Every structure is written in C-alpha cells, then in structure tokens.
Amino acid sequence: MGALASAGWVIPCLGLAAIASGALGVYIALVASPLDPHRGDLYRIMYIHVPATWMAILLYFVVALSAGGGALLGARFASTLAQATAPTGAMFAFMALWTGSMWSKPISGAWWVWDARLVADLVLLLLYVVAIGAYSALEDPRRADCSVAWISLAGAVIVLALLFAVALYPAIPGTPAHALPAVSSLRHWTVAGLCAVGACFGCYSAAVILKRVHVVALERRRESDWSAPPAAKQ
Amino acid sequence: MSGEFTLYVWGAYLMGLVMIVTEVVLLKLRELAIRGQYDGRRDASAQIAGGDETSAHGPPAADR
Secondary structure, eight states, rough: OOOHHHHHHHHHHHHHHHHHHHHHHIIIIIIOOOOTTTTTTGGGGGHHHHHHHHHHHHHHHHHHHHHOOOHHOOOOOHHHHHHHHHHHHHHHHHHHHHHHHHHHHHHHHSSSOOHHHHHHHHHHHHHHHHHHHHHHSSSSSHHHHOOOOOOHHHHHHHHHHHHHHHHHHHTTTTTTOOOOSSSSHHHHHHHHHHHHHHHHHHHHHHHHHHHHOOOOOHHHHHOTTTTSSOOOOO | OSSTTTTHHHHHHHHHHHHHHHHHHHHHHHHHHHHHHHHHHHHHHHHHSSOOOOTTTSSSSGOO
8 A cells, every 4th residue: 555655646647648648549540540441431440449459358367367366375455456457447348349339330230240359349348247246246355356366267268268269250341350451551550549549548547447456455444444543645 | 531430430439538537537436435434434533532633634622
C-alpha cells in the first residue's frame, strides 16, 4: 500500500499518455488514414475493435496468472491485482464484441453472425463475467481468490484454444477480419493507428488498474480487520 | 468520411468513449465510498475515545 501511495504520480502520467496517444490514434483512424478501396469507410472500426480485442485477451491472461499465482503462493497483492484487472478486461471484451457487431451489421445485415472472432469475443466476455461474479458472490476473499484462480486458469486454456480456432478458421465475408489492408500505402497508416490506439488502451488500463488495486486493497482491509487502524490517507 | 457507414463508425467510437468515461466515473465513486467509510469510522473512533483525539475534519472536540 505504501508503494502504491508513493506511486500516485504514475497514474496521472499514464492518463495523460493515454489521452495523447488516443487523440493521435483517433486522428489517424478517422482523418489521416485514406479510404480502403475494398472495405470502404467501415474498416475504420478496426482501429478500435482490434486493440480492444488485444487488451481483452492480454488482461485475461493477467487475471489468470495473478489469480493463480496469488492462490498458489499466497500472495495477497497478486489476488488483489486479479480482482482489480477483471472489470477493465470485461469492459474491453464488451467493447470488442459491440464494435464487431457494428462492423458486421451494415454488410451482413445482422448484428450477430456465428463467426469465430465474434464467438471468441463473446466467450471472453462470459469468462470475465464469471470471474467478477465469483468475486461478488463469495464474501470470504480467500475463497473467492481460490475459486477465481481455478476458473481463470481453466478460462485461459479456453482462450488459447479460441486463439488457435480464430487463426485456423477463415473469416466469414462481411465480418470483422483482422487482416491488414491489401494496399501497401494504407498499411503504414493502419499499423500506426493500431499502435497509437493500442498504446492508449494500454496506458489507460494500467492507470485504471493501479487505481482500482488501491481501492480493492482498502475494501479487503476493511472486510478482513475492521478494528485495525484506518489506512493512511493520501 | 462519407457514405452510409458513417453512423456505424461514429457509433463505435462514441460507444468506446462512453464506456471508458463510465468506468472512470464508477471507479471514482467506489473510491469515494470506501474513503467515506474510513472517514466516518475515524470520526466515530474519536468520539468513543472521549473527544481527546483529533477529528479527521477539525480540531479536538474539547477546543470546539
């Protein structure tokens, strides 16, 4: 907790970095990037859909590894990190699912198609919901940590299987395909835009998770030992 | 940007922004709630101790 309190200046710096890289990414995505001759304007959704998917997958592995490490090694900070990471990962999973639906709707005419990528986003969101639900339903933090550790480790295996399935299964035409544009001049803008929005999401996630770790640690201290002296105020 | 897809593109970006802002606001409310509970507990502890401890929001009760 002391380290978190002394690292309070990190969160505003991460927030500023997220705003700057996000502004750059949106400028590239909506203004600077030229029109894709094959996919039209709709491919611009890729600049938010793909980084959101990256973050959802990455944060789920953070949840699984920290929850598993916390349960196996008895490290309370790791369990706190897992609980603090899950809501942000769920938000990105929902964002990936929703933007994927908005991508496929104008072309296929349906908000939902049974494409491997959309199904993977949905399964990822459900795995997050299960983890968050376990933290909310179980009052004893140690039991919740142990349950989430097993659930998230099993979920990590499912996510790995989904990644292989997505790599092997060809995209249905009109659904979100994560391929770079065929036009070489457009690839530079695409890579730059994806990197900028990815950096924005990464900095944002780090800032929010650091803040939530502090809040979750306060809540756990309150629940475990209410008679102890209150935490030092910042 | 032009064409019939504009609504979907802007909708996707606005939805992302709304979700991020919502998460930040909810986290801030959660932080304020837990800090309020600690502040209330500190004030209650000071009153139980007979007012000889400094309150979190003002001078000792004996000086008021």
